[in-house]
Amino acid sequence: DAGVTQSPTHLIKTRGQQVTLRCSPISGHKSVSWYQQVLGQGPQFIFQYYEKEERGRGNFPDRFSARQFPNYSSELNVNALLLGDSALYLCASSLGSSGYGNTIYFGEGSWLTVV
Amino acid sequence: GESVGLHLPTLSVQEGDNSIINCAYSNSASDYFIWYKQESGKGPQFIIDIRSNMDKRQGQRVTVLLNKTVKHLSLQIAATQPGDSAVYFCAENRGGGKLIFGQGTELSVKP
Numbered sequence: 178d179a180g181v182t183q184s185p186t187h188l189i190k191t192r193g194q195q196v197t198l199r200c201s202p203i204s205g206h207k208s209v210s211w212y213q214q215v216l217g218q219g220p221q222f223i224f225q226y227y228e229k230e231e232r233g234r235g236n237f238p239d240r241f242s243a244r245q246f247p248n249y250s251s252e253l254n255v256n257a258l259l260l261g262d263s264a265l266y267l268c269a270s271s272l273g274s275s276g277y278g279n280t281i282y283f284g285e286g287s288w289l290t291v292v
Numbered sequence: 293g294e295s296v297g298l299h300l301p302t303l304s305v306q307e308g309d310n311s312i313i314n315c316a317y318s319n320s321a322s323d324y325f326i327w328y329k330q331e332s333g334k335g336p337q338f339i340i341d342i343r344s345n346m347d348k349r350q351g352q353r354v355t356v357l358l359n360k361t362v363k364h365l366s367l368q369i370a371a372t373q374p375g376d377s378a379v380y381f382c383a384e385n386r387g388g389g390k391l392i393f394g395q396g397t398e399l400s401v402k403p
Contacts, residue, residue, distance in 0.1 A: 181335075210390070210391075219383070220381075220393050221393075222391060222392070227388075232389065235390070267336070269391075274389065275385075277323075277324050277341075277343045277385075281326070281389065281391060282338060283328075283335035283336045285335045286335050
């Protein structure tokens with residue numbers, strides 16, 4: 178079975194532009210979360226979507242938005258890109274929304290470079 | 293505040309030796325922890341998890357120990373292999389898909 182898949186794997190954008198990152202969860206998983214990982218640090222939680230509704234949001238500005246589609250795939254959008262948005266963006270999926278045993282699996286990430 | 297930290301940024305071990313990676317947390321109400329392994333250029337890979345009603349949990353070549361009194365957990369890897377070289381993160385599961393990660397320990401295995 179396929180794991181969490183993300184696209185694109187790498188992209189370069191200019192300051193002020195907008196970017197859309199895509200994620201397909203593991204088949205049967207209904208929860209998708211997004212994380213930002215800056216080089217040398219641990220991932221930081223951005224959003225969780227479960228059953229197409231936003232269930233949690235981290236400490237990120239409104240330039241960051243996301244949505245989940247009826248097939249449980251998800252998109253992360255970042256507007257008005259800043260140099261500091263350069264990072265690895267990770268998508269994670271799980272069967273349910275939370276709880277012990279609800280293992281969270283990560284994709285390989287999308288590397289975003291803002292120049 | 294939210295804090296999950298690791299004691300050492302790097303750890304170097306000889307192939308075949310046991311590795312111990314430590315992690316401290318600050319929230320005494322925390323009750324669910326996970327260890328992830330992240331190889332260069334890849335996403336974090338689930339290793340093992342533990343809930344606060346346990347002191348110890350074992351997997352294949354890995355053991356996680358949880359000491360709630362001092363708010364400390366550790367990951368032990370038996371007979372460390374070159375393929376174990378990676379950055380290891382402890383993370384607290386806050387529910388709702390939210391994981392709080394530490395900064396990671398980079399494990400290097402010398403042949």
